Amino acid sequence: MPNIPLRTRFRRKMLGLNRGLREARMIARALVDTDHPVLAHMIPTRRCNIACAYCNEYDHVSSPVAFDVLAERTDALADLGVSCITLSGGEPMLHPQLDDLIQHIRSRGMIAGLITNGYLLGPPRIRQLNDAGLEYLQISIDNVEPDQTSMKSLRVLDRKLEMLAEHADFEVNINSVVGSGIPNPSDAYTVAKRATALGFTSTVGVIHDGDGQLRPLGKEERRVYERVKALSKRGYSRLTYFQDNLVHGKVNKWNCRAGARYLYICEDGLVHYCSQQRGTPGIPLSDYTVGDIRRAYRTPKACAPACTISCVHKASAVDFFRDPHRRSPGSAPAGVELN
Numbered sequence: 001m002p003n004i005p006l007r008t009r010f011r012r013k014m015l016g017l018n019r020g021l022r023e024a025r026m027i028a029r030a031l032v033d034t035d036h037p038v039l040a041h042m043i044p045t046r047r048c049n050i051a052c053a054y055c056n057e058y059d060h061v062s063s064p065v066a067f068d069v070l071a072e073r074t075d076a077l078a079d080l081g082v083s084c085i086t087l088s089g090g091e092p093m094l095h096p097q098l099d100d101l102i103q104h105i106r107s108r109g110m111i112a113g114l115i116t117n118g119y120l121l122g123p124p125r126i127r128q129l130n131d132a133g134l135e136y137l138q139i140s141i142d143n144v145e146p147d148q149t150s151m152k153s154l155r156v157l158d159r160k161l162e163m164l165a166e167h168a169d170f171e172v173n174i175n176s177v178v179g180s181g182i183p184n185p186s187d188a189y190t191v192a193k194r195a196t197a198l199g200f201t202s203t204v205g206v207i208h209d210g211d212g213q214l215r216p217l218g219k220e221e222r223r224v225y226e227r228v229k230a231l232s233k234r235g236y237s238r239l240t241y242f243q244d245n246l247v248h249g250k251v252n253k254w255n256c257r258a259g260a261r262y263l264y265i266c267e268d269g270l271v272h273y274c275s276q277q278r279g280t281p282g283i284p285l286s287d288y289t290v291g292d293i294r295r296a297y298r299t300p301k302a303c304a305p306a307c308t309i310s311c312v313h314k315a316s317a318v319d320f321f322r323d324p325h326r327r328s329p330g331s332a333p334a335g336v337e338l339n
Contacts, residue, residue: 002166015169019135022111026083030261030318034297035290036081039315040263041088041115041275044070044095050117052142052150057275058090065267067097071104073269076285078108080293082263086113086136086311088275090267093120099132106133113137117152121160126167137168140175140205144187154191165198173201176228178221179308185224192228204228206243206308222247242313251305255316255325259296262315263288273301274309300325 030038044065048058077085085105092098093116105112113136114129129137141157142150164172174195176188188204195202204225206217217225225247242252258264258273259281265271271288272278273296283292297319307313 002162004166012169016171019111019171022135026111027318029083033081034260034319034323035293037077037083037263037293037315038261038318039084039086039311040077040082040265041086041311042070042073042077042265043089043267044087044092044098044101046090046267047094048089048091048117049094049119050091050151052152053148054150057088062090062267064095064097067100069269070097070101073265073285074101074104074108074110076288077263077265078110080263080288080290082110084111084113086115088115091117091120093125099128102129102132102134111135115140118157118160121163123163123167126163130167130169134170136171136173137164138173138175140177141191142177142182142187143184144190147183149182154187154194158194161194161198161200165200171201173203175203175205177205178225178228179206179217185218185221188224189227192231196231202228202231203310204232204243205310206246217247217249243308243310246306246308252307254304254313255319255323256301256304256307256312257297257316257319258301258312259299260293261297261319262312274312276309277301277303297323298325 026038029036046057046059046062047064048055048060051058051060074085087098087101092114095101098114102112102114112132112134114134115138118139118141139157139160140152141154142152144154146153146156161174174191176191176195178185178188182188192202192204206225225243242254245252256273258277259271262274263271264274264278265285266278269285271281271283271285271292273280281292281296301307
């Protein structure tokens with residue numbers, strides 16, 4: 001752990017308390033009103049500087065979306081009542097006006113988050129993100145040593161983590177993974193242990209296949225998952241009951257609120273249920289209304305029982321106690337064993 005000056009620790013503590021209060025207000029508001037999204041993922045660029053074998057969300061050629069267009073989309077999401085916008089990709093740090101976009105999100109009263117592969121981080125860049133008002137950052141680290149599946153390895157990124165621990169005023173979460181395409185499950189525990197040692201939150205993801213669905217985990221993968229989960233102590237990092245079922249080969253009976261509580265806004269400005277259901281509903285954000293939110297809120301999704309997309313589960317969690325879906329004939333049953 002870096003030797004952090006007392007003044008810096010105090011500033012971070014105050015910022016953390018402010019984030020916690022804003023998150024509490026977000027949850028309270030969601031409990032009262034079901035007609036607004038909790039979380040939106042917005043894509044400022046599809047381009048990425050690396051290529052992970054399991055990822056279907058990037059290319060190497062796309063141009064960044066113009067800032068004015070992204071600002072209009074941010075305003076549209078604010079008008080829909082979105083509480084939090086997370087910028088994703090591709091690699092969002094390739095966007096030349098990322099800081100301006102973060103500032104605009106904050107100016108509209110929304111929580112600003114960022115999902116990055118971490119490659120472009122350094123002390124000056126981290127301080128710029130502080131100044132822009134970034135509140136949450138997540139990096140997924142897939143292995144200890146880079147391999148043909150992923151270059152997001154602890155060996156490559158460990159120095160970046162130390163820089164974040166020393167300079168970041170925003171909350172940092174490190175997500176390790178088990179599941180499809182990951183050859184060394186024990187790496188997830190090594191990554192998570194390093195993250196917690198640096199003072200970050202740590203989560204473990206059950207990685208999906210190309211359709212966003214689960215591949216059943218083996219005995220060693222399940223053991224590692226439990227060890228990593230035991231390191232997690234704070235906030236949403238403890239909201240893992242849906243993954244617990246998937247890890248043990250059981251699907252979930254739940255009401256997916258994708259398209260209502262969670263929106264995925266692609267680089268073309270279309271609203272999708274999530275990154276793995278692009279094209280559904282595929283409505284332009286500029287045309288998306290409260291009526292669309294209400295319709296998606298009530299609509300059962302056939303992919304939901306074996307879904308591994310944690311952000312959708314967590315955004316839907318505020319409504320698990322109410323408003324069951326109206327299941328159509330022939331829709332996927334819940335509670336069926338995967339193997």
